Amino acid sequence: MDILLNILADKKINEKITISGSKSESNRLLILQKLFPEITIENLSDSDDSVHMQHALSTKEELVDIGHAGTAMRFLTSYFAVNDGRETVLTGSHRMQNRPIEILVNALRDLGAEITYEDKEGYPPIRIKGKKITKDKVQINGNVSSQYISSLLLIASKLENGLEIELIGKITSVPYINMTLSLLTQLGIENTFEGNLIKVHPKKNIAKQIVVVESDWSSASYFYSIAASLAIGSTIQLSAYKRESLQGDSCLAEIYQHFGVTTTFGDHFITLKKEKECNKEVLEIDLKNAPDIAQTIAVTCFSESIACNLTGLHTLKIKETDRLVALEDELTKLGANISVTNESLQLEKSTEIKENIAIKTYNDHRMAMAFAPLALKVPLKILDAEVVTKSYQKFWDDMQQIGIQIKEVKR
Structure with missing residues (x-):
């Protein structure tokens, strides 16, 4: 179209818009919900990526196709690697089959996971033979996509001995790593992030709880981009948001001040207002x-x-x-x-x-x-x-x- x-x-x-739950938070929580059924999720993202994730987690078929959903590809790679006794071929769209997965696969292999490439080395589709993993230490570059790191963190508490990840070199996309760790903390899973070391302790069960996705x-x-071009005095109210967000993109509130757009936090909503022209x-x-x-x-x-x-x-x-x-x-x-x-x-x-x-x-x-x-x-x-x-x-x-x-x- x-x-x-x-x-x-x-x-x-002057308009009011309601926006679906965060795709980043939703996809993390969907993996955690599968590992810990005690979780109930509200305001789940209605994105295609989250729909693909839900289907992949519910299907019993060997072939799992996640289309263009890069987050799902990365998070599911680790999930299926520790799904003891299940064999899965994880694939996606043509573009997905040209997006690298080798760094994550190598880290999982270092932990003892059994993963092979079906076609091109370093890229999906990949065949994953789920097994019990007992190793608890792994290294991964800190400047890679944070989704590789979060993928490991999401399964860490279900490993027999937990997991310690050493991040090598400069660390990028820290807010997304912190988002994952904050969700673990919210669920009662003990973890630490000190210097270049992240440690997640093992956890068999958690308390029943409802998690509302921002x-x-x-x-x-x-x-925000629209507000920057509007006449002075225009407002757009967006829900549902909070001041203490787990999402790195919440820096928008500060960045768009440069364009004359202010952000006011209300009760689960924000109001964008075009206050002045940008100079x-x-x-x-x-x-x-x-x-x-x-x-x-x-x-x-x-x-x-x-x-x-x-x-x-x-x-x-x-x-x-x-x-x-x-x-x-x-x-x-x-x-x-x-x-x-x-x-x-x-x-x-x-x-x-x-x-x-x-x-x-x-x-x-x-x-x-x-x-x-x-x-x-x-x-x-x-x-x-x-x-x-x-x-x-x-x-x-x-x-x-x-x-x-x-x-x-x-x-």
Whole structure:
């Protein structure tokens, strides 16, 4: 499905939007719920990724296909590795079969897991023969995707002797590691994170409890981007959020002050308000702890005629697409002067935005959603717009509620 987005007639709005539970929290909790059935989850994410995760955890088939769901691929690799007596072939989409899994597989093999590659060395599909694991120490690079580390942490308390992970070198995406550890703590699973060592103690059972998933901050980023382009005095209320968030992307509240957008925390909601015009010439920010919002910020800077230098983006090379190259290609089509490296993005101040450009999404939900707020400036087309369901089922409905006109068009 391709759609045409048209600009708002009135740039001053006051709207309320409810956003589904965090995909990151939901997928962690789904694994933990399978290990500890005492858990009840509320406000679960309705994303495709979480649907794939639920299906994979409930099926008894040997072949488990998780489509584009990278989080599910990584978390399930460890889960099936300790599912004693079960043999599983874990696979996914064509893109998933070209996203590396070797670092996690090697760490699990070091612990004694039995995992082999069905096709290309280092990539899915992988065959996993579940077994009891008794080793309790492993090393893994600290600058890899935090999902590899979280994958090990999620199963750690079910290992006979718990698990000690030594992170080698510089550690990136710390908030996502802390999110996993905070959920373990919330469930009563003892753990420590000191220096480069993480230790999770074994736990056989936990107390019955209900866990309410906070709404997704990554999804909130697109409304921050919209708010930056609105008339002064506009407000957007988003629920359900909390001040003390486990999600690294909650740094949005601080970052978007640079664009004149303030955040007020209420009782399980936040209110974004366009307070003033942005007078910043260049935005320089290290996003190593929140790389998923890089696309949104880059597009906002382009939209608001602000130069930016974004760093800490090395993990974007192995997402649904090479997000840095995709950003460079699509922003260039719109008239941007942009350059990228393997871990950074530099954007010069723009003077105009080209109209009616067709934005490719590369099977990447965040490409579609990050570019949508540009409709407040110029009409544009989003190709394969249904890709947003990977993380945000109601995205286009919510865009229409904001006032953006959407029309399905033929390519």
